[in-house]
Amino acid sequence: LVLWCAFSILTSLTNKFILSTRNGDPNVLAMAQILTTTLLGGIKMNTPCCLNQYIHAKPSPDVKHTNFIRNMAFVGIMRFTTVVLGLISLKYVAVSFTETIKSSAPIFTVGLAWIMLQEKTGVYVNLALLPVTAGLALCSATEIGFNMLGFLAAVSNNIVDCIQNVFSKKLLSGEHYTPVELQFYTSAAAAVVQIPLWFYNVCMRILGFHLDDIVAIDKTVAIMMVLNSLGFHLQSVTAYVLMADISPVSHSVANTAKRALLILLSILIFHNPVTVMNIFGILIVILGVVLYNRAREYEK
Numbered sequence: 001l002v003l004w005c006a007f008s009i010l011t012s013l014t015n016k017f018i019l020s021t022r023n024g025d026p027n028v029l030a031m032a033q034i035l036t037t038t039l040l041g042g043i044k045m046n047t048p049c050c051l052n053q054y055i056h057a058k059p060s061p062d063v064k065h066t067n068f069i070r071n072m073a074f075v076g077i078m079r080f081t082t083v084v085l086g087l088i089s090l091k092y093v094a095v096s097f098t099e100t101i102k103s104s105a106p107i108f109t110v111g112l113a114w115i116m117l118q119e120k121t122g123v124y125v126n127l128a129l130l131p132v133t134a135g136l137a138l139c140s141a142t143e144i145g146f147n148m149l150g151f152l153a154a155v156s157n158n159i160v161d162c163i164q165n166v167f168s169k170k171l172l173s174g175e176h177y178t179p180v181e182l183q184f185y186t187s188a189a190a191a192v193v194q195i196p197l198w199f200y201n202v203c204m205r206i207l208g209f210h211l212d213d214i215v216a217i218d219k220t221v222a223i224m225m226v227l228n229s230l231g232f233h234l235q236s237v238t239a240y241v242l243m244a245d246i247s248p249v250s251h252s253v254a255n256t257a258k259r260a261l262l263i264l265l266s267i268l269i270f271h272n273p274v275t276v277m278n279i280f281g282i283l284i285v286i287l288g289v290v291l292y293n294r295a296r297e298y299e300k
Contacts, residue, residue: 001242005254007232009262010228010231012262015087016090016266017224018224020090022218022224026088030080032225034080034187034190034191036233038191040230041187071171074167075164076187076190077193078163079187079236080194082160085154086154089101089151089157091150093146094272095262095263095272096274096282097146097151098150100285102255104136104285105255107133108162109165121299122295124298131284132284132289136281138278138284139285168182172243172244180240183237187236260289
């Protein structure tokens with residue numbers, strides 16, 4: 001859990017630095033992240049390591065099976081979509097605002113877990129979600145750097161990410177998939193989905209004679225992209241390992257606590273302008289998550 005939080009924070013902060021401070025391209029960054037995690041995931045599949053203890057715990061899946069291809073394609077598309085939407089949101093709005101929106105994940109996760117896993121929640125848990133919703137609405141209304149495209153991208157990312165987490169939990173608990181296998185196969189599927197978009201992007205720049213944009217990458221940006229891609233890979237691996245051990249709702253709560261820390265760090269590092277009401281909204285969201293966690297423990 002600690003490693004997952006650390007790698008997630010590293011990835012999010014370097015995402016914002018590359019996209020906003022250095023005006024990076026979301027498509028290029030997404031490509032670097034997906035290709036890196038696919039390559040490293042392939043190596044990890046055949047190399048003993050600390051997280052590879054799960055590989056032989058279950059029989060390996062039949063990669064030719066129709067269900068396998070369908071499942072990996074679905075989660076792969078979800079992974080690709082969340083990466084792109086997340087980067088677009090960071091391109092146009094502050095990290096603190098993006099992470100506050102994503103903190104509403106328990107709301108979507110409760111509904112999706114009930115639909116997909118028949119995991120029901122009680123009245124107290126549902127009531128605890130109200131402060132999260134209210135705080136999110138207050139943050140959105142008082143955000144100084146509000147941008148509709150960034151807001152919609154963050155909300156869409158939230159929904160797709162919740163679907164991916166619930167479905168991944170279903171695969172880890174009901175199918176013969178290990179965290180390492182699921183991470184690699186879904187990364188490969190996401191890379192396949194991204195290839196047409198990448199070729200389109202490159203071809204359009206070639207036709208527009210913007211060849212310098214393809215190869216001209218600042219040295220600092222290149223170093224940050226390598227660090228970012230490694231962080232993204234380690235984040236995804238530790239996320240699947242964590243997901244195999246806890247419920248989707250507990251994972252969502254842990255994710256929200258991590259986002260609270262990230263919101264604070266982003267304000268301190270990037271000096272994002274915030275109002276008193278904006279801070280109040282963030283605190284309400286965090287309070288809602290605390291109440292939500294207490295309600296979960298009480299109902300158990």
